[in-house]
Amino acid sequence: MPQSERTKPRKLPQQERSKETVEAILIATTHILVESGHESTNTNKIAERAGVSIGSLYQYFPSKEAIIAALIERHADSMTCMIEAKLLDKQEAPLEVALRELVKVCISAHTVNPKLHQVLIKQVPRVGQLEKLNDVEKRVQALIRSYLETQRNQIQPQNLDLAAFMLAHSLESLIHAAAAEPSLAVNEEFEQELTAILLCYLTCGL
Amino acid sequence: MPQSERTKPRKLPQQERSKETVEAILIATTHILVESGHESTNTNKIAERAGVSIGSLYQYFPSKEAIIAALIERHADSMTCMIEAKLLDKQEAPLEVALRELVKVCISAHTVNPKLHQVLIKQVPRVGQLEKLNDVEKRVQALIRSYLETQRNQIQPQNLDLAAFMLAHSLESLIHAAAAEPSLAVNEEFEQELTAILLCYLTCGL
Amino acid sequence: MPQSERTKPRKLPQQERSKETVEAILIATTHILVESGHESTNTNKIAERAGVSIGSLYQYFPSKEAIIAALIERHADSMTCMIEAKLLDKQEAPLEVALRELVKVCISAHTVNPKLHQVLIKQVPRVGQLEKLNDVEKRVQALIRSYLETQRNQIQPQNLDLAAFMLAHSLESLIHAAAAEPSLAVNEEFEQELTAILLCYLTCGL
Amino acid sequence: MPQSERTKPRKLPQQERSKETVEAILIATTHILVESGHESTNTNKIAERAGVSIGSLYQYFPSKEAIIAALIERHADSMTCMIEAKLLDKQEAPLEVALRELVKVCISAHTVNPKLHQVLIKQVPRVGQLEKLNDVEKRVQALIRSYLETQRNQIQPQNLDLAAFMLAHSLESLIHAAAAEPSLAVNEEFEQELTAILLCYLTCGL
DNA sequence: CATGAATGAGTCTTCATTCAT
DNA sequence: CATGAATGAAGACTCATTCAT
Numbered sequence: 001m002p003q004s005e006r007t008k009p010r011k012l013p014q015q016e017r018s019k020e021t022v023e024a025i026l027i028a029t030t031h032i033l034v035e036s037g038h039e040s041t042n043t044n045k046i047a048e049r050a051g052v053s054i055g056s057l058y059q060y061f062p063s064k065e066a067i068i069a070a071l072i073e074r075h076a077d078s079m080t081c082m083i084e085a086k087l088l089d090k091q092e093a094p095l096e097v098a099l100r101e102l103v104k105v106c107i108s109a110h111t112v113n114p115k116l117h118q119v120l121i122k123q124v125p126r127v128g129q130l131e132k133l134n135d136v137e138k139r140v141q142a143l144i145r146s147y148l149e150t151q152r153n154q155i156q157p158q159n160l161d162l163a164a165f166m167l168a169h170s171l172e173s174l175i176h177a178a179a180a181e182p183s184l185a186v187n188e189e190f191e192q193e194l195t196a197i198l199l200c201y202l203t204c205g206l
Numbered sequence: 207m208p209q210s211e212r213t214k215p216r217k218l219p220q221q222e223r224s225k226e227t228v229e230a231i232l233i234a235t236t237h238i239l240v241e242s243g244h245e246s247t248n249t250n251k252i253a254e255r256a257g258v259s260i261g262s263l264y265q266y267f268p269s270k271e272a273i274i275a276a277l278i279e280r281h282a283d284s285m286t287c288m289i290e291a292k293l294l295d296k297q298e299a300p301l302e303v304a305l306r307e308l309v310k311v312c313i314s315a316h317t318v319n320p321k322l323h324q325v326l327i328k329q330v331p332r333v334g335q336l337e338k339l340n341d342v343e344k345r346v347q348a349l350i351r352s353y354l355e356t357q358r359n360q361i362q363p364q365n366l367d368l369a370a371f372m373l374a375h376s377l378e379s380l381i382h383a384a385a386a387e388p389s390l391a392v393n394e395e396f397e398q399e400l401t402a403i404l405l406c407y408l409t410c411g412l
Numbered sequence: 413m414p415q416s417e418r419t420k421p422r423k424l425p426q427q428e429r430s431k432e433t434v435e436a437i438l439i440a441t442t443h444i445l446v447e448s449g450h451e452s453t454n455t456n457k458i459a460e461r462a463g464v465s466i467g468s469l470y471q472y473f474p475s476k477e478a479i480i481a482a483l484i485e486r487h488a489d490s491m492t493c494m495i496e497a498k499l500l501d502k503q504e505a506p507l508e509v510a511l512r513e514l515v516k517v518c519i520s521a522h523t524v525n526p527k528l529h530q531v532l533i534k535q536v537p538r539v540g541q542l543e544k545l546n547d548v549e550k551r552v553q554a555l556i557r558s559y560l561e562t563q564r565n566q567i568q569p570q571n572l573d574l575a576a577f578m579l580a581h582s583l584e585s586l587i588h589a590a591a592a593e594p595s596l597a598v599n600e601e602f603e604q605e606l607t608a609i610l611l612c613y614l615t616c617g618l
Numbered sequence: 619m620p621q622s623e624r625t626k627p628r629k630l631p632q633q634e635r636s637k638e639t640v641e642a643i644l645i646a647t648t649h650i651l652v653e654s655g656h657e658s659t660n661t662n663k664i665a666e667r668a669g670v671s672i673g674s675l676y677q678y679f680p681s682k683e684a685i686i687a688a689l690i691e692r693h694a695d696s697m698t699c700m701i702e703a704k705l706l707d708k709q710e711a712p713l714e715v716a717l718r719e720l721v722k723v724c725i726s727a728h729t730v731n732p733k734l735h736q737v738l739i740k741q742v743p744r745v746g747q748l749e750k751l752n753d754v755e756k757r758v759q760a761l762i763r764s765y766l767e768t769q770r771n772q773i774q775p776q777n778l779d780l781a782a783f784m785l786a787h788s789l790e791s792l793i794h795a796a797a798a799e800p801s802l803a804v805n806e807e808f809e810q811e812l813t814a815i816l817l818c819y820l821t822c823g824l
Numbered sequence: 825c826a827t828g829a830a831t832g833a834g835t836c837t838t839c840a841t842t843c844a845t
Numbered sequence: 846c847a848t849g850a851a852t853g854a855a856g857a858c859t860c861a862t863t864c865a866t
Binding site for chain 3: 741743787
């Protein structure tokens with residue numbers, strides 16, 4: 001999956017100073033996205049907020065899209081890392097425990113910067129390089145898939161690809177939806193219910 | 207949730223010709239969205255494609271957003287109508303049958319114009335009046351909620367609001383995801399699995 | 413020779429008002445080119461000088477290049493028309509008379525807007541659609557070629573294509589050069605000498 | 619014509635390394651011009667291609683224009699040197715021989731780096747210091763002028779300035795045009811015809 | 825009511841050049 | 846003197862929307 005010329009970071013910052021610049025740009029972008037939404041996020045605002053000239057911005061990112069893409073990548077990385085760590089940690093645990101922990105860590109992952117997450121999910125068009133947003137699901141799905149493998153004889157579904165797909169997407173979308181729904185607290189009860197739906201699916205032989 | 211001045215259709219077309227104009231605009235918008243995506247959909251293109259002057263377009267819609275909102279509304283209506291009809295029809299049916307039918311009709315609903323559905327979901331920012339995209343879920347959730355009411359003693363979850371939320375969002379998101387995933391056929395097996403996850407959740411007492 | 417999307421006029425002005433707009437744009441461009449040169453000619457200046465919004469400019473011309481190209485086309489047309497008319501008129505005249513008249517009319521053609529001509533020739537990069545500048549030579553060459561045909565047995569060169577090439581380019585470049593050279597008056601003597609070089613070439617059998 | 623501050627090479631490279639740097643810059647510029655044209659030649663690209671930092675580039679050249687100007691100067695020098703040598707060599711030769719040799723050497727001179735020559739002629743705006751492009755003609759004209767002096771009584775034209783002008787510009791422009799015209803081979807026949815037009819002009823008494 | 829010409833604020837992006845390290 | 850990060854003026858172009866006809 002080679003990155004297109006338009007979205008590949010233009011040059012990697014080599015000196016300390018330029019690393020700070022890139023960092024400042026990403027942080028500024030995060031703030032603006034969270035405060036004003038994707039539509040009114042533009043490169044001039046980003047540069048200004050980052051305390052960087054517009055020229056510097058374009059030294060490191062070839063386009064506005066590339067900045068958002070980088071942000072998405074970071075965000076996705078940090079989320080999947082948390083999840084991966086937990087799944088590896090609970091590899092040996094009984095299904096119920098593992099699932100409950102998975103649910104917990106996914107919720108935590110969504111709590112890191114939930115406002116940003118919402119903006120990315122709801123406002124950023126999944127077009128071109130920005131499709132990477134879907135990567136989170138894909139990577140979580142892969143992690144789950146390999147976990148299921150180890151539990152193959154504990155679970156009912158035979159088609160592990162499909163089962164991982166079902167789990168990953170339900171998990172993700174329900175957490176999204178809950179986070180976006182002010183009337184619904186993401187509390188113990190929700191966590192419990194989320195664990196239930198996944199666990200039932202895997203174990204109840206209907 | 208009263209409509210703002212900016213997104214309420216400016217006047218209801220009452221004469222025959224007006225209705226045709228509105229129709230032409232919405233159809234043109236659909237085509238352009240499907241063919242070129244949301245980003246390159248603009249009012250001038252829409253007017254041209256609809257065979258209508260840009261001035262006339264603004265007679266019927268106060269803004270670009272209003273056009274998309276109208277489209278979303280239509281789309282959501284047609285989807286929820288199908289689902290509502292089916293749920294009412296199966297009100298008396300046993301849980302398993304009802305759920306299976308619900309799954310079937312949801313899949314059908316996504317098949318009416320799947321390309322448009324994808325564009326609306328993935329590319330249209332859920333901001334301002336365009337948040338209505340979420341209405342489909344909300345309305346389906348309400349329908350399910352009232353169905354669950356009738357089945358209260360057949361099912362395990364006690365918090366019906368939460369249960370309806372779980373079902374509606376899982377259903378919706380899994381069908382979306384499947385439709386967007388070329389490697390996954392939306393076939394009998396998928397339908398079966400989707401029914402399973404919902405049914406297990408409602409009946410298995412974990 | 414189909415025009416590329418970037419340089420083809422965007423829409424032909426249909427109403428009276430828009431014809432005036434296009435005209436104003438071209439006139440403004442001419443003035444700015446003559447006064448400030450190609451490098452400092454930009455679309456914003458053109459629009460302002462034309463008393464037209466930048467948006468209007470882009471209604472009719474898809475790019476800056478397209479405006480210059482249109483100007484070149486006009487300029488080339490007016491030049492070649494003059495020359496064509498004269499050559500047709502002198503078809504029957506003896507060689508010396510015809511050549512002298514050709515020289516005269518070419519000089520006149522360069523005198524219509526010599527400053528513009530210089531800018532177009534010296535400053536506008538002959539790239540993309542702007543290569544049309546060379547069309548003047550090509551079209552003059554074709555006209556001369558067909559004239560030579562009628563004089564075939566009066567002249568020495570046998571390869572009429574080559575002869576037309578020699579005449580057209582010498583003519584053009586010498587007039588250019590003379591116009592650009594302040595120390596050289598484009599006077600009777602120059603006209604005489606120019607006629608001489610062409611006539612000698614065609615008749616003297618060396 | 620004193621050089622302006624902006625285009626005079628900033629310092630003459632005196633150490634070996636400096637000479638290499640300047641050389642590398644000019645060579646890189648040549649390559650980029652030939653490959654991508656003048657429009658997309660910029661100082662950052664030049665520096666990168668030359669394997670030199672942009673800062674160093676500005677140590678040796680005060681502006682972009684100065685780089686191109688230096689290139690033009692070199693190119694013009696190498697062309698005029700060839701021509702000068704030949705003309706001096708043929709000072710005693712009969713007119714026809716001298717002219718034929720002049721034609722030959724001019725063609726050779728255009729063959730040294732024809733692609734670069736085309737780019738310089740067609741794409742580089744003859745503005746400011748870049749007017750030097752015209753120097754080739756001027757210098758050739760001066761050389762021819764002094765040669766004609768020695769042949770004064772062999773030739774018809776009395777105004778030697780004008781005659782030199784005619785010869786220099788015809789020669790130059792016809793060779794340019796031929797080089798730019800893919801349909802026309804620069805072969806023996808062309809060489810012959812070019813000699814003819816010059817020789818006829820000088821000798822035939824029309 | 826239809827038309828389509830006109831508007832202009834707003835955005836992205838480039839690139840010659842400077843300057844701190 | 847070399848480096849390359851930083852600068853920012855400048856310019857091309859889009860598109861939602863208005864308004865004269």
